Amino acid sequence: MKWQALRAAAVLGMSGLLVTGCSDSGGAKPSDRPRAATASAASSSAPSAEPVSAKAEAAEKVKLAVEKRISADERKFGSGVNSPCSTSSPRMFTAPCKAAADATSDAAGLALTEIDGRQGFATLDSVARKLQAAVRTYQTLGCATEPTAADTRTACLEPAAVIAQGFTDLRDGANAGLAGR
Template identity: 65%
Template sequence: MKWYALRAVAILGVAAATITGCDKSKDEASTQPPATPASSAAASSESVPVRSSRALAAEKVKDAVEQRISAVEGKFGSGVNSPCSTSSPQMFTDKCRAAADATSSAAGLALREIDGRAGFATLSSTARRLQVAVRQYEQLGCANGPTAADTRHACLAPAAIIAQGLDDLRDGANLGLAGK
């Protein structure tokens, strides 16, 4: 039993010496440079920010899309303040059609800006979904004040997507910065 305890102590001693870098060499000066802490390397990299071309492209896309979104939002509003909101009395008017066209234009700009670039899956799918909703809104004749109940009901889904579209495009552009 005593022998196992001595053996364990010896193994632990060798392991500790190996881990800490101790050896049985003479007290000679080391030819290797002293280890530097990782924090000094991090501090030097923080002083000179390096930005990849992908990050710069993502910012360019976000800025272009955000500028268009802000302009459309300033003119028509978004979400519950949009003329296409399902609670808006303007949902079946030319005011919503104009907002839909402007939102579709912003979606088209987003698609042109991200064409051929990786990392914009959310923005791409959002923009395409918006363009489909605008086409449905137009094909149903929603801006012409339809009187048939089934047509008015069919207009609700695309109008809701259009009303929320600017916020969704903005979210997609922001996620593009993270490569999503």
């Protein structure tokens, strides 16, 4: 299959030479040939220096600030199934999850501060607010104090799962901001 593609490219290349006329018919010297076509082709292929829009610049600034914070916290606390707040983690009802929850809430707060008043960050805004609400619920329920009541432990599962996934969701939200979503 690879050879067929190479062969097809070679045939197309040879066809191009035949169509454009590679012979020196009429004895004309290369310097006698018209150059207008090459000059216009060169000018149209020059890279355009389009200015970066203010929106794109703002999105990049938000992305960099949020990513820096997320990366540092993610190295410290982990994320997803590696988070102490993972619903499969024995640390979900302990101080390490509370510390991860606080860091996640702070990262969400940073994201909200960075996007304050800017359009094109609906996903990041939504994710950050959802994370902060999950952290408040986790704290209000006393999930980090190893509750013994079954209904409280069950109620802690949902906010803990949101917190465990928080850094990844914030990163996805910041990436969506680059696309204006």
